[in-house]
Amino acid sequence: MRRRSAARGPGGASGLKVVLLGKPASGKGTIAPMLCTAYRVAQVGLGNLLRSRARVGGGGDDAVADAMRSGRLLPDELALSVVAERVSRRDAVACGWLLDGFPRTAAQAARMIKSPPLQVPADLPFDGPPMGDDAYLLTPDAIVVLDRPDDLAVDFVLGRCTDSATGTVYHPKYAPPPEDVEPRLVWRTDDTEEVLRRRLADHDAAVDDILAMFSESCAVLRVDNARSELETFDEICAFLDKV
Numbered sequence: 001m002r003r004r005s006a007a008r009g010p011g012g013a014s015g016l017k018v019v020l021l022g023k024p025a026s027g028k029g030t031i032a033p034m035l036c037t038a039y040r041v042a043q044v045g046l047g048n049l050l051r052s053r054a055r056v057g058g059g060g061d062d063a064v065a066d067a068m069r070s071g072r073l074l075p076d077e078l079a080l081s082v083v084a085e086r087v088s089r090r091d092a093v094a095c096g097w098l099l100d101g102f103p104r105t106a107a108q109a110a111r112m113i114k115s116p117p118l119q120v121p122a123d124l125p126f127d128g129p130p131m132g133d134d135a136y137l138l139t140p141d142a143i144v145v146l147d148r149p150d151d152l153a154v155d156f157v158l159g160r161c162t163d164s165a166t167g168t169v170y171h172p173k174y175a176p177p178p179e180d181v182e183p184r185l186v187w188r189t190d191d192t193e194e195v196l197r198r199r200l201a202d203h204d205a206a207v208d209d210i211l212a213m214f215s216e217s218c219a220v221l222r223v224d225n226a227r228s229e230l231e232t233f234d235e236i237c238a239f240l241d242k243v
Helices: 028-039 046-056 063-070 076-087 090-095 106-114 150-159 193-214 229-240
Strands: 016-022 042-045 096-100 142-147 161-163 219-224
Touching (some): 028 042, 028 229, 042 046, 042 076, 042 090, 046 063, 046 076, 046 096, 063 076, 090 096, 106 193, 142 193, 142 229, 150 193, 219 229
Parallel strands (some): 016 096, 042 096, 142 219
16 A cells, blocks of 8 residues: 655644545445555544543543433534544644544534634644644545445445454455354344435435535545445545645
8 A cells, every 4th residue: 555645744734634424334444544544644533532532531520421421412512622632632733634423414514614723732742743833723625425325335234243352343245254253243233224224314415515514615525435445545545645
């Protein structure tokens, strides 16, 4: 895999900022780490950040951890604060970031656009090139949307299973598990075709609204991922190389 640089220039807030969107089973879990490795950017997944926050907690006044543990929907303002805190760390500012799992709605996209400039604290440890304390915006430079036909997404989701020991996702047709893993496999019981198709329809409507919000501020690519991930990866790289 050819490595690329996401830096825009020496010092300052110069890293490439990318938002990766996609419906359930669109391939984000495969494509995201490939892009982060190729461009040497920080992978920022809202879901992972929230789960980590819930495990660690932050005392009785940690609203994010409390909401996660209680199962309540996290308010947009709190979700944005979690993302903003992570992408304002020195590694993400200097090297860039790829954000997965946010924004999910046009309202969240609007909050990103209207978010005040973020600043990198001068005392954060960083082993890369020298950084100034320049402010930078949370608005991405590029948005990549992974498209995949609904029937393929439904087929994958309804058949997928997870290794209870490692969390690795398998599928009898698309990613068969090794024989020694089969005794550890678990299936989700809340994945029904009716529920999934409703989620897919909601996602499609939300993505159109999100792209409309960002249409004047960043580059956009919608890419067909009903094919080899390497083909999809190459098309995305050709796009990002020009951003």
